[in-house]
Every structure is written in structure tokens, then in C-alpha cells.
Amino acid sequence: MNKFLRTLLPADIAKGLSVTGKHFSQVFFTANRRKVPFHIVSEYPEVPAKVQPRFRGRLTMLKDEQGVIKCICCLACEKICPTQVITIEKGKQEGRKMPYPVRYDFEMERCIFCEFCVESCGFDAIILNHQFELAAYNREDFSLGTVGLDQNMFEPSHVGKFSVADD
Amino acid sequence: MFKNEEMEINLGPQHPSTHGVLRVKLRLDGETVTHCRPMIGYLHRGVEKICENQSFFQGQVWTDRMDYCSAVANNLGWAEANEKLFGITVPRRAQYIRTLLNEFNRIASHLIWLGTHAMDIGALTVFLYAFREREDVLDINEAFCGSRLTTTAFRIGGLREDLPPGFEKMVRKFLAKFSDCLEEYENLLTENRIWKKRTIGVARLSAEDAIALGVTGPMLRAAGVAYDIRKAFPYAAYAEMDFEIPTRPEADTYARYQVRMAEMRQSARIIQQCMDGMPEGPVMAKLPKILRSEVNEVYHATESPKGEIGYYLVGEKGSLNPYRFHVRAPGFINLQSLPKMAEGGLIADVVAAIGSLDIVLGEIDR
Numbered sequence: 001m002n003k004f005l006r007t008l009l010p011a012d013i014a015k016g017l018s019v020t021g022k023h024f025s026q027v028f029f030t031a032n033r034r035k036v037p038f039h040i041v042s043e044y045p046e047v048p049a050k051v052q053p054r055f056r057g058r059l060t061m062l063k064d065e066q067g068v069i070k071c072i073c074c075l076a077c078e079k080i081c082p083t084q085v086i087t088i089e090k091g092k093q094e095g096r097k098m099p100y101p102v103r104y105d106f107e108m109e110r111c112i113f114c115e116f117c118v119e120s121c122g123f124d125a126i127i128l129n130h131q132f133e134l135a136a137y138n139r140e141d142f143s144l145g146t147v148g149l150d151q152n153m154f155e156p157s158h159v160g161k162f163s164v165a166d167d
Numbered sequence: 168m169f170k171n172e173e174m175e176i177n178l179g180p181q182h183p184s185t186h187g188v189l190r191v192k193l194r195l196d197g198e199t200v201t202h203c204r205p206m207i208g209y210l211h212r213g214v215e216k217i218c219e220n221q222s223f224f225q226g227q228v229w230t231d232r233m234d235y236c237s238a239v240a241n242n243l244g245w246a247e248a249n250e251k252l253f254g255i256t257v258p259r260r261a262q263y264i265r266t267l268l269n270e271f272n273r274i275a276s277h278l279i280w281l282g283t284h285a286m287d288i289g290a291l292t293v294f295l296y297a298f299r300e301r302e303d304v305l306d307i308n309e310a311f312c313g314s315r316l317t318t319t320a321f322r323i324g325g326l327r328e329d330l331p332p333g334f335e336k337m338v339r340k341f342l343a344k345f346s347d348c349l350e351e352y353e354n355l356l357t358e359n360r361i362w363k364k365r366t367i368g369v370a371r372l373s374a375e376d377a378i379a380l381g382v383t384g385p386m387l388r389a390a391g392v393a394y395d396i397r398k399a400f401p402y403a404a405y406a407e408m409d410f411e412i413p414t415r416p417e418a419d420t421y422a423r424y425q426v427r428m429a430e431m432r433q434s435a436r437i438i439q440q441c442m443d444g445m446p447e448g449p450v451m452a453k454l455p456k457i458l459r460s461e462v463n464e465v466y467h468a469t470e471s472p473k474g475e476i477g478y479y480l481v482g483e484k485g486s487l488n489p490y491r492f493h494v495r496a497p498g499f500i501n502l503q504s505l506p507k508m509a510e511g512g513l514i515a516d517v518v519a520a521i522g523s524l525d526i527v528l529g530e531i532d533r
Contacts, residue, residue: 012360056314113317
């Protein structure tokens with residue numbers, strides 16, 4: 001019985017509540033969270049999240065200064081990919097000595113964002129950009145490429161365009 | 168009228184306190200557990216077989232996904248096992264950075280354990296506090312290798328890149344506040360009457376039983392056996408570090424809590440030493456373009472936050488991929504001690520026992 005009564009000590013309850021009160025008052029008197037640096041959480045969809053410079057986001061192809069695709073179809077990225085999400089079709093383009101990728105397909109639904117492809121590329125033709133909001137409604141939206149309607153290997157894709165931060 | 172009948176129930180596979188899809192078959196006599204068997208295999212992905220079909224270089228991404236709470240520790244084991252297989256010497260600066268990240272990973276893994284274990288037992292606040300500091304560790308991961316959870320941090324032969332600019336500042340900032348944070352957790356738990364009642368004397372596992380079952384890591388050290396692979400078979404830069412192996416003689420859930428808290432302090436100490444004594448130089452050894460193995464076999468064990476994680480690799484002549492790959496997962500072997508701990512106790516203590524094991528089902532089922 002004595003033991004049970006000790007569990008109801010008001011001193012313990014007050015101690016616990018004082019911690020809660022301290023944190024509550026900190027938040028309560030600084031209501032606008034955007035301006036307060038010591039808050040640990042941020043209002044994410046309204047305030048865009050910052051990522052580190054090395055962040056591994058979605059695979060993107062690069063073009064050089066003349067707007068020509070840098071990729072020369074060495075197939076290194078296709079071979080190194082642990083989940084085989086890259087498919088390249090080699091071809092020729094008029095006025096270009098190097099092979100030209102007729103198709104460069106990227107199946108994002110299976111991509112694991114390991115950056116092995118970028119590491120293997122000797123021509124700096126691909127990078128992983130900083131896009132991380134990659135949800136979409138349809139499975140087809142994850143099949144990216146260089147030809148056809150899904151020509152979005154060069155800029156941030158329509159996948160993720162439903163983010164609140166863009167509105 | 169009052170028949171003495173035993174009841175069989177399942178804890179899991181989708182139970183919040185089983186840390187994944189673990190099913191525990193329990194036979195109960197009232198509230199006392201008379202029989203307990205963990206059932207595993209719900210998260211089996213065949214990681215070992217996938218790795219056998221991929222090159223040595225590619226295999227690392229699968230080790231991230233075994234124990235996703237301590238991906239860096241798994242990467243380290245994989246990279247070092249391969250370096251042993253091919254006879255590669257890693258530059259000293261790379262060794263130091265590996266040690267540094269591995270200890271950060273230990274802190275992150277133990278913080279997850281602390282938060283979820285305390286939440287299982289009923290202390291919700293610690294979870295939020297622990298995840299606050301874990302966020303900083305994940306930011307450090309992100310700054311170094313670009314990913315937060317599935318890091319793929321190291322390469323065979325060293326590292327992909329050197330430390331990023333501003334990395335040291337992040338680490339120093341974390342170290343400056345971390346000991347205060349640990350005190351904050353301990354204020355919430357160590358002398359907490361409910362916490363002590365739920366953990367002291369609960370789920371005992373004696374040193375003899377632990378050794379007989381092959382249990383390693385904090386579970387074994389909480390039973391009074393000072394066995395740590397970082398000291399027993401030093402790897403990376405641990406031979407040059409000054410740290411202690413915390414042990415407790417009680418072998419109960421409270422002792423495991425104390426051991427893991429002390430380990431986080433030691434990890435912070437190792438990070439401090441790594442940062443102070445960071446040598447200059449290259450971070451990648453000279454490697455052949457394609458790694459082809461000889462007929463050779465290698466077992467390399469490292470101390471992951473959960474215990475001894477061992478990689479067994481068999482090479483084939485001229486092959487690009489391992490002939491056989493096997494993982495000695497600490498979670499899988501530690502889980503075998505659950506019947507020993509739970510049988511004879513109350514059903515509420517099974518949850519405490521599972522929590523104190525610190526298991527991740529991705530690693531157990533692989």
C-alpha cells in the first residue's frame with residue numbers, strides 16, 4: 001500500500017510537467033515558426049526542405065554548351081546498375097562522330113539512388129539532381145526517357161509536381 | 168469449472184512492438200509464458216543470392232538494405248571483407264573516416280533502439296528526444312555520402328570522395344551538445360520508477376546461456392562478458408583509438424540499457440579522437456579496373472551496433488561475382504535467445520525482451 005501511495009507523489013508529477021511547460025512556453029511565445037532558428041521541426045511543405053550538396057536525387061542527363069547530349073553510349077551505367085533500370089539504344093546522328101543515344105530509358109520505380117551510374121560515367125553526362133519528392137499517381141509516370149511524350153531526362157520531372165511547395 | 172488450460176497466441180506479425188514483421192508464437196498459462204518461439208521469414212528477399220549474381224562492386228547496395236538502421240556498419244563489413252579477399256590495403260585517412268562514420272552510425276542505431284524500446288515500455292517522450300539527435304547524425308550521413316538511410320558510404324579500397332567542406336563544423340557542433348543530450352535521456356529514464364520496475368530483473372540471460380547461444384554485442388556485454396570485436400580483432404582504425412568496453416554484471420533489460428548508453432558515450436569519444444587525429448593523404452587505394460577473384464575464402468567480422476556481423480565470401484577463379492556469400496547476422500542469432508529470456512516470465516515482459524534485443528527484421532530474414 002505504501003508503495004502504491006509513493007507512485008502518486010505530486011513532486012514527480014510537477015517535475016514532469018515542468019519540462020513540458022518549458023518547451024510549451026518556448027513554442028507559445030514564438031508563434032511564427034519560420035522565423036525561429038532553434039525550432040527543430042520546420043513547416044515542410046510550405047517551407048522547402050534544404051538538402052546537402054551531395055544529395056542523391058533523381059537521375060538527370062546533361063547537355064553541353066551547344067545543347068547536345070553529352071552521353072556517348074559507352075554503356076558503363078547500364079552495366080554497373082545493381083537493379084538494371086537503365087536501357088540505352090546506340091545510334092548515329094548526322095554531323096556527330098561519337099555514338100548518339102537514340103533511346104535512354106530510365107525506370108525510376110526500381111531505382112535505388114546509389115549513384116553508381118554517375119560514378120561509372122567517364123564523360124560527366126549524367127548526374128543525380130536534388131529532386132526528392134518523387135511520388136506520382138500512375139506507374140507510367142516513373143518511366144522516363146529521351147524520346148516521346150516522356151521526354152524528361154533533362155529537367156525536373158512531372159513526377160512530384162503535386163507538391164504543395166510548388167503552388 | 169476452472170480448467171487449467173493453456174492458451175496459444177501470436178504476437179505479431181504486425182505488432183508495433185516487434186520492430187518489423189516478427190511473429191512470436193506464445194503459449195500462455197494465465198499471464199505466464201510457458202512456451203515461446205519466434206517465427207521469421209516474412210521479410211526474406213534473398214540478399215545473399217542476389218549478391219552472388221552481381222559483381223563485387225555492386226554487392227554493397229544490398230548490405231545497406233539488410234540492417235537499415237545501421238547501414239554504414241554493414242557497408243564497412245562488406246568493404247573490409249572484399250579488401251581481405253583481394254588483398255587491398257586501404258589508406259590511413261580512409262580508415263579514419265570509416266571509423267568516424269561507423270561510430271556515428273552506432274549512435275544513430277542506439278538512438279533508434281532507445282526511442283523505440285522506451286516507447287514499447289511506455290515512455291513516449293524519449294522517442295522524440297532520441298529522434299531529434301538522430302536527425303543530426305543523418306544530416307552528417309547526407310553531407311558525406313548523399314543519402315540518409317541507405318548510405319552506400321564506402322567503396323572497396325577506400326572511399327569515393329573525401330570529406331565535404333563544412334563537415335568538421337557539423338561534427339564538432341554535434342559533439343558539443345551530445346553529452347548534454349545523453350544526460351537528458353538519462354534524466355528521463357535512469358531513475359524513473361516505472362522504467363526501473365519494468366526493466367530490472369526482467370528477461371535475464373546469463374553469460375553462460377549467452378555464450379552457448381552465440382549472442383554478441385551489447386546483449387553479451389550486459390551479461391558481464393567484455394567481448395568487443397573492436398578490441399579483440401581490431402579493424403579500420405580502432406587499434407589506434409582509446410576507448411573502453413562498458414559491461415554490466417546484472418544481465419537484465421536494465422543492464423542492457425546502461426551498456427548501450429555507456430557505448431554511446433564511448434562512441435562520442437572515438438569520434439572526438441578521429442576528428443583530432445585525422446591524417447592527411449589519399450582516400451582511395453589503387454585498384455585494378457575490374458575485380459576478378461581467385462580461389463579463396465574469407466570470413467570477416469566487424470562489430471555492428473547489434474553485435475558481430477560477419478561476411479563470408481568464397482571466390483571463384485576469374486569470376487566477377489562471389490561464388491558463395493553468407494552473412495552472419497547479429498540480429499538473427501541474438502533472436503534465438505528470446506525463448507530463454509521470455510519463458511517463465513509474464514507476457515508483458517516479452518515486449519521488453521524483444522525491445523532489449525534491438526533487432527531489425529530486414530537483417531534477420533535478409
